[in-house]
Amino acid sequence: MYPSIHPSIHLSTLTSISSSPVIIYVHLAVQQLQTLCFLANFPLAKMAAQEVQPSETIAKLKSESEALKTKLEEERAKLHDVELHQVAEKVDPLGQFVMKTRRTLKGHGNKVLCMDWCKDKRRIVSSSQDGKVIVWDAFTTNKEHAVTMPCTWVMACAYAPSGCAVACGGLDNKCSVYPLSLDKNENLAAKKKSVAMHTNYLSACSFTNSDMQILTSSGDGTCALWDVESGQLLQSFHGHAADVLCLDLAPSETGNTFVSGGCDKKANVWDMRSGQCIQSFETHESDINSVRYYPSGDAFASGSDDATCRLYDLRADREVAIYSKESIIFGASSVDFSLSGRLLFGGYNDYTINVWDVLKGTRVSILFGHENRVSTLRVSPDGTAFCSGSWDHTLRVRE
Amino acid sequence: MTIKFIRDHGQHYRPRMACLAKVEAMVLEMQDSKSGVKSSEQKLNITSIPHVVTGQDILAWIANHMKVDAQEAQTIGTMLVAYGFIYPLQDHKKLILKPDVSLYRFQTPYFWPVQKWKADNTDYAIYLAKRNIRKKGTLDVYEQEYYKNLHKWLNHKWDFIVMQAKEQYRAGKERNKADRVVFDCQERAYWIVHRPPPRTHSAMDYGVDRLIDPNAEENKTFDYYRRIIIFTQQAIMRSKVKSTVSLGAILKHMTTYKDHDPFLAPCLPSNPWQTDDSSYWDLNMRNVEIPTKMRVERWSFSFFELLNDPRGRTDFKVFLKKEFSGENLAFWEAAEEMKWGTASSISEKAQTIFKTFLAPGAPRWINIDGRTMGLTVKGLEHPHRYVLDAAQTHIFMLMKKDTFYRYLKSPVYKDIQKKALSPAPHNFTPSQLEQNAQNRKPGINPIIIWQQEEEERAKAAAAAGPIDIKKLMASKLDRK
Numbered sequence: 001m002y003p004s005i006h007p008s009i010h011l012s013t014l015t016s017i018s019s020s021p022v023i024i025y026v027h028l029a030v031q032q033l034q035t036l037c038f039l040a041n042f043p044l045a046k047m048a049a050q051e052v053q054p055s056e057t058i059a060k061l062k063s064e065s066e067a068l069k070t071k072l073e074e075e076r077a078k079l080h081d082v083e084l085h086q087v088a089e090k091v092d093p094l095g096q097f098v099m100k101t102r103r104t105l106k107g108h109g110n111k112v113l114c115m116d117w118c119k120d121k122r123r124i125v126s127s128s129q130d131g132k133v134i135v136w137d138a139f140t141t142n143k144e145h146a147v148t149m150p151c152t153w154v155m156a157c158a159y160a161p162s163g164c165a166v167a168c169g170g171l172d173n174k175c176s177v178y179p180l181s182l183d184k185n186e187n188l189a190a191k192k193k194s195v196a197m198h199t200n201y202l203s204a205c206s207f208t209n210s211d212m213q214i215l216t217s218s219g220d221g222t223c224a225l226w227d228v229e230s231g232q233l234l235q236s237f238h239g240h241a242a243d244v245l246c247l248d249l250a251p252s253e254t255g256n257t258f259v260s261g262g263c264d265k266k267a268n269v270w271d272m273r274s275g276q277c278i279q280s281f282e283t284h285e286s287d288i289n290s291v292r293y294y295p296s297g298d299a300f301a302s303g304s305d306d307a308t309c310r311l312y313d314l315r316a317d318r319e320v321a322i323y324s325k326e327s328i329i330f331g332a333s334s335v336d337f338s339l340s341g342r343l344l345f346g347g348y349n350d351y352t353i354n355v356w357d358v359l360k361g362t363r364v365s366i367l368f369g370h371e372n373r374v375s376t377l378r379v380s381p382d383g384t385a386f387c388s389g390s391w392d393h394t395l396r397v398r399e
Numbered sequence: 400m401t402i403k404f405i406r407d408h409g410q411h412y413r414p415r416m417a418c419l420a421k422v423e424a425m426v427l428e429m430q431d432s433k434s435g436v437k438s439s440e441q442k443l444n445i446t447s448i449p450h451v452v453t454g455q456d457i458l459a460w461i462a463n464h465m466k467v468d469a470q471e472a473q474t475i476g477t478m479l480v481a482y483g484f485i486y487p488l489q490d491h492k493k494l495i496l497k498p499d500v501s502l503y504r505f506q507t508p509y510f511w512p513v514q515k516w517k518a519d520n521t522d523y524a525i526y527l528a529k530r531n532i533r534k535k536g537t538l539d540v541y542e543q544e545y546y547k548n549l550h551k552w553l554n555h556k557w558d559f560i561v562m563q564a565k566e567q568y569r570a571g572k573e574r575n576k577a578d579r580v581v582f583d584c585q586e587r588a589y590w591i592v593h594r595p596p597p598r599t600h601s602a603m604d605y606g607v608d609r610l611i612d613p614n615a616e617e618n619k620t621f622d623y624y625r626r627i628i629i630f631t632q633q634a635i636m637r638s639k640v641k642s643t644v645s646l647g648a649i650l651k652h653m654t655t656y657k658d659h660d661p662f663l664a665p666c667l668p669s670n671p672w673q674t675d676d677s678s679y680w681d682l683n684m685r686n687v688e689i690p691t692k693m694r695v696e697r698w699s700f701s702f703f704e705l706l707n708d709p710r711g712r713t714d715f716k717v718f719l720k721k722e723f724s725g726e727n728l729a730f731w732e733a734a735e736e737m738k739w740g741t742a743s744s745i746s747e748k749a750q751t752i753f754k755t756f757l758a759p760g761a762p763r764w765i766n767i768d769g770r771t772m773g774l775t776v777k778g779l780e781h782p783h784r785y786v787l788d789a790a791q792t793h794i795f796m797l798m799k800k801d802t803f804y805r806y807l808k809s810p811v812y813k814d815i816q817k818k819a820l821s822p823a824p825h826n827f828t829p830s831q832l833e834q835n836a837q838n839r840k841p842g843i844n845p846i847i848i849w850q851q852e853e854e855e856r857a858k859a860a861a862a863a864g865p866i867d868i869k870k871l872m873a874s875k876l877d878r879k
Binding site for chain 2: 057058061062064065068069071072075076079080081082083084087088091094097102103111118119120121122123137139140142153155162163164171173180181182200201208209210212213219220221227228229230232234241242243252253263264273277278279280285286287294295296298299305306307313314315316317318320326327329330331338339340341342343349350351352358359366368371372382383384385391392397399
């Protein structure tokens with residue numbers, strides 16, 4: 001009755017900055033012509049062809065997706081004209097590094113799970129398994145504030161850009177913001193503000209450019225952007241097929257994207273305004289524990305359970321380096337770049353920290369000292385030192 | 400009887416342990432009769448146990464095989480013990496590899512850690528019950544705690560557990576003594592790894608379970624494939640850059656910032672963490688009068704750097720004031736504030752921005768092209784967070800491509816370059832270093848700095864606001 005039309009999908013994307021969403025027109029060759037129009041991430045289950053053999057169309061879709069994937073790989077390969085180590089040949093190799101532990105912060109009663117630096121380059125907030133969140137002045141090693149969360153396993157904590165608040169969350173499925181005060185005896189829990197509400201544990205949180213918005217990622221497979229004052233959900237990001245373990249905001253001038261890594265071995269780059277996943281990288285062989293942007297915002301590194309750290313180039317849309325060694329068998333839990341981006345610090349589950357030369361791909365140094373897994377590692381905002389937190393209840397600041 | 404409410408978060412899946420496969424391969428190689436670690440029979444408490452290896456032999460083998468030095472070999476060896484592939488015979492509660500003649504044995508594959516199955520509570524209860532039957536009072540304090548709790552949780556199965564324990568005990572008695580001792584050691588080692596005593600670090604203590612099964616295949620429906628198709632098509636259409644260009648940019652960034660990276664070049668006057676002297680931070684405070692030369696040099700790297708540094712932004716504002724083009728930066732700042740501000744203040748801020756910058760005849764009217772202006776004004780009828788994005792990007796690009804370069808050549812910038820400080824590197828003697836360590840300065844609380852900045856911002860906003868002529872005339876008349 002109707003002429004057979006090949007399944008085709010037309011995309012009309014409004015690339016200029018506007019508030020309207022992506023609109024997709026899909027024509028399907030079924031016994032009746034159906035034209036539907038919906039948002040990109042809206043579930044298409046309703047659209048299931050009613051009078052068509054399901055296996056036939058699924059097979060067609062599968063082959064089409066495979067063909068497109070091969071085409072994407074071809075496109076990427078065309079632009080792949082040089083390897084990172086070739087570019088690195090002209091650069092001088094790094095000398096020997098001597099990095100000593102300058103401060104050991106003791107005070108947590110259980111595993112340290114997460115830490116973050118304050119913009120004043122010396123204060124740190126850290127959270128642990130027993131529910132305690134402590135704000136330290138790492139330079140003098142004094143504890144300035146301590147908060148006891150009502151839940152255990154506080155897996156995420158972040159310092160506000162102004163230095164006036166901290167956010168933390170974990171097994172309570174929430175992200176709460178505690179405004180800090182100058183009075184040391186004040187009970188911070190009284191002014192606590194519950195901001196994010198997920199359906200499962202909070203794995204990571206980060207403030208955006210101001211104190212007023214928080215980006216969170218959760219074990220329920222989603223990331224979300226929240227307004228702190230009202231607790232309103234501003235945008236949610238769906239696309240991971242399993243728990244999301246980490247996220248990092250881009251340092252770019254537009255400041256509109258962030259990257260997240262999950263247990264589905266994927267690292268996704270998201271647009272904060274539209275909620276769309278704009279790039280996805282699936283080259284890791286196991287869960288991605290940590291992602292961190294390169295200081296210029298053009299690339300990012302990820303650390304995974306498969307004992308490798310990888311560098312992904314966002315503009316060329318591919319993985320450009322793998323940092324691994326045969327003797328490194330245990331997963332990387334946390335990565336961060338030095339200020340210039342030449343060094344990549346990785347905290348591993350075998351209690352060590354490996355320092356990689358980002359350009360040459362070689363390991364520059366291995367640091368010992370922790371007596372249990374290194375769970376978190378961050379370089380200070382001015383790059384003068386880095387702090388590693390471990391399951392041995394301590395934090396170490398090394399230079 | 401109180402019922403304890405156990406909160407089930409729905410997380411039931413163990414995280415992936417990708418290292419297990421590699422470790423298993425390594426352990427198999429270690430046990431190879433020809434190229435593996437040398438084992439011997441050792442006497443331990445009257446019984447003689449076969450296939451015992453010493454810590455230092457294991458370390459030597461690892462160092463040789465993986466081509467690493469002693470400390471790294473120690474790390475790998477400790478992880479093997481922590482995972483339960485090798486267990487110590489003496490001092491069995493500490494799961495580390497001692498680099499001396501301490502005795503170790505390879506764990507039987509039956510007791511190797513697997514990702515799929517947890518060490519079951521029922522099995523642990525049977526094990527503890529068996530030990531209790533053998534000899535009462537041999538359980539440690541933490542084991543007694545466990546035993547009590549298990550008795551509570553598994554009360555419905557307790558008869559079964561006791562029966563199993565008795566059976567296993569009877570079967571054990573029928574084995575010969577050497578085998579029994581070995582099996583007891585193996586079982587004990589297994590439970591130390593999976594139910595670690597307090598202050599023991601076991602690698603099977605992996606943290607929190609995951610919600611979604613990592614090994615479950617995603618349901619491949621229409622929906623799944625259509626999403627992939629849409630995403631791949633968008634990815635193909637997106638503009639990509641050649642590797643030479645993008646990698647070149649990364650390399651350029653590294654070379655530009657090489658001298659500013661405290662790990663690669665010494666920071667002047669000295670790294671506070673090394674010398675316990677915080678003058679580096681004092682000289683680089685947010686709003687210091689005279690910045691350092693390094694800081695001023697950094698402003699020239701990119702417009703983004705200049706704006707990000709509050710001192711740089713202030714200097715840029717001084718330049719713009721001289722050029723009478725301060726409205727561009729003011730608009731950009733106001734747009735940023737709206738974008739990152741609270742949701743409730745958006746409409747109010749949008750109105751202020753429209754009145755101040757965009758309305759025809761506005762006091763600080765910005766010069767943007769007609770199309771962008773049209774779009775923005777239309778969007779402001781229903782303001783949302785990103786309504787000013789187009790205009791903001793336009794203005795930012797304008798400043799970046801034109802004003803920024805003029806600033807770098809301007810007398811304002813050259814002046815600050817001349818004035819900038821170049822602190823001499825500190826040269827502390829060991830006694831001075833010790834003194835510094837004693838007198839570490841606490842620094843200013845960021846909350847105080849924030850409050851000061853807020854005050855200044857409020858004053859600046861009041862000063863920059865449109866002047867009400869009527870009020871001004873009224874005040875002048877009053878004075879007359």
